[in-house]
Amino acid sequence: xxxxxxxxxxxxxxxxxxxxxxxxxxxxxxxxxxxxxxxxxxxxxxxxxxxxxxxxxxxxxxxxxxxxxxxxxxxxxxxxxxxxxxxxxxxxxxxxxxxxxxxxxxxxxxxxxxxxxxxxxxxxxxxxxxxxxxxxxxxxxxxxxxxxxxxxxxxxxxxxxxxxxxxxxxxxxx
Amino acid sequence: xxxxxxxxxxxxxxxxxxxxxxxxxxxxxxxxxxxxxxxxxxxxxxxxxxxxxxxxxxxxxxxxxxxxxxxxxxxxxxxxxxxxxxxxxxxxxxxxxxxxxxxxxxxxxxxxxxxxxxxxxxxxxxxxxxxxxxxxxxxxxxxxxxxxxxxxxxxxxxxxxxxxxxxxxxxxxxxxxxxxxxxxxxxxxxxxxxxxxxxxxxxxxxxxxxxxxxxxxxxxxxxxxxxxxxxxxxxxxxxxxxxxxxxxxxxxxxxxxxxxxxxxxxxxxxxxxxxxxxxx
Numbered sequence: 001x002x003x004x005x006x007x008x009x010x011x012x013x014x015x016x017x018x019x020x021x022x023x024x025x026x027x028x029x030x031x032x033x034x035x036x037x038x039x040x041x042x043x044x045x046x047x048x049x050x051x052x053x054x055x056x057x058x059x060x061x062x063x064x065x066x067x068x069x070x071x072x073x074x075x076x077x078x079x080x081x082x083x084x085x086x087x088x089x090x091x092x093x094x095x096x097x098x099x100x101x102x103x104x105x106x107x108x109x110x111x112x113x114x115x116x117x118x119x120x121x122x123x124x125x126x127x128x129x130x131x132x133x134x135x136x137x138x139x140x141x142x143x144x145x146x147x148x149x150x151x152x153x154x155x156x157x158x159x160x161x162x163x164x165x166x167x168x169x170x171x172x173x174x
Numbered sequence: 175x176x177x178x179x180x181x182x183x184x185x186x187x188x189x190x191x192x193x194x195x196x197x198x199x200x201x202x203x204x205x206x207x208x209x210x211x212x213x214x215x216x217x218x219x220x221x222x223x224x225x226x227x228x229x230x231x232x233x234x235x236x237x238x239x240x241x242x243x244x245x246x247x248x249x250x251x252x253x254x255x256x257x258x259x260x261x262x263x264x265x266x267x268x269x270x271x272x273x274x275x276x277x278x279x280x281x282x283x284x285x286x287x288x289x290x291x292x293x294x295x296x297x298x299x300x301x302x303x304x305x306x307x308x309x310x311x312x313x314x315x316x317x318x319x320x321x322x323x324x325x326x327x328x329x330x331x332x333x334x335x336x337x338x339x340x341x342x343x344x345x346x347x348x349x350x351x352x353x354x355x356x357x358x359x360x361x362x363x364x365x366x367x368x369x370x371x372x373x374x375x376x377x378x379x380x381x382x383x384x385x386x387x388x389x390x391x392x393x394x395x396x397x398x399x400x401x402x403x404x405x406x407x408x409x410x411x412x413x414x415x416x417x418x419x420x421x422x423x424x425x426x427x428x429x430x431x432x433x434x435x436x437x438x439x440x441x442x443x444x445x446x447x448x449x450x451x452x453x454x
């Protein structure tokens with residue numbers, strides 16, 4: 001049942017990023033909203049829970065995007081496993097660090113995309129427009145990451161309680 | 175006790191006496207005593223009457239206003255609802271008019287082209303800022319296949335790179351992974367339109383000696399097997415002729431407004447599609 005909640009959250013974030021926000025805010029460059037989700041699963045959820053969610057999100061984004069296939073898969077897997085390994089020796093699991101980690105994730109994704117764009121163009125792609133985009137994305141990440149953290153935290157804990165209560169009730173009745 | 179005659183006489187006397195009294199009062203009214211009496215009476219009674227009248231009127235007005243206010247509040251609420259409804263209808267009318275205007279352009283284009291086309295709405299946009307694609311609400315069941323060209327009446331939009339049963343992904347010509355075989359309409363100089371993932375494209379491989387001017391229209395050449403020949407692509411907005419190199423550095427501004435894409439036409443019978451040529 002948890003995975004249904006995770007899937008719905010993924011879908012909502014994708015729709016928010018691809019349909020609602022471009023329609024409402026027009027040309028404002030919002031960062032990839034699935035990055036906070038991937039990082040949240042990396043830091044606060046088990047591998048068994050996180051990996052399917054990350055794979056599903058990545059495949060969904062790769063299929064929707066016009067970017068080279070597999071670029072989101074690469075980004076999300078690296079982010080997921082990278083932060084998962086990092087918090088074992090650096091204490092990253094504090095809510096106040098979450099925005100900074102999301103910013104690091106956004107910068108990492110932009111570097112991957114920049115490398116892919118440069119590779120396909122056959123030369124280093126550089127423009128002030130891309131710098132501006134990255135700057136806006138970082139600002140948006142700093143502003144929205146705490147809200148997304150709270151949303152994920154409350155929602156997934158509520159889902160945990162709901163499904164654990166149901167399973168214990170079913171256990172008693174069985 | 176009294177005879178009838180006596181009663182009649184007494185009555186007449188009473189009437190005469192009463193008449194005399196009335197006449198005497200009228201006489202008094204003309205005398206100097208009467209105004210003083212009136213003044214005295216009015217002095218004491220009129221303020222009370224005035225006060226009572228004001229109070230009554232105040233009470234009446236308050237009561238009336240209360241009801242008027244209550245009625246006005248209800249009226250206001252009703253008018254507010256009607257205004258909101260009217261605004262909504264106006265908004266729908268405006269949207270409908272704009273849609274009509276856009277569709278008129280599409281219809282005109284369909285009438286002038288021999289190609290079979292299908293109209294689609296843009297339902298989603300590229301999630302990354304580095305690439306340029308859109309999702310449209312037509313798919314395999316509408317006859318759409320990978321590689322089909324997509325356009326608006328103003329010009330070329332891109333090509334289909336992925337299809338599901340009812341939706342398709344369109345890679346825009348401004349994406350750096352897209353290219354269109356094109357030529358200058360005026361001089362027929364051939365080149366390749368390549369996206370820059372911004373609002374402009376490059377017109378590449380135009381020789382240094384080729385006669386190209388700012389404002390020239392770029393059209394599809396039809397030689398790439400994707401886009402039919404003669405579709406408008408964009409206008410030359412900047413030319414940089416470097417002293418070295420054999421090609422000119424030409425920037426073109428596409429005719430299609432990619433920030434305002436709402437409906438597009440997919441050409442269902444393009445010249446010849448070789449899907450092996452498409453990027454995976």
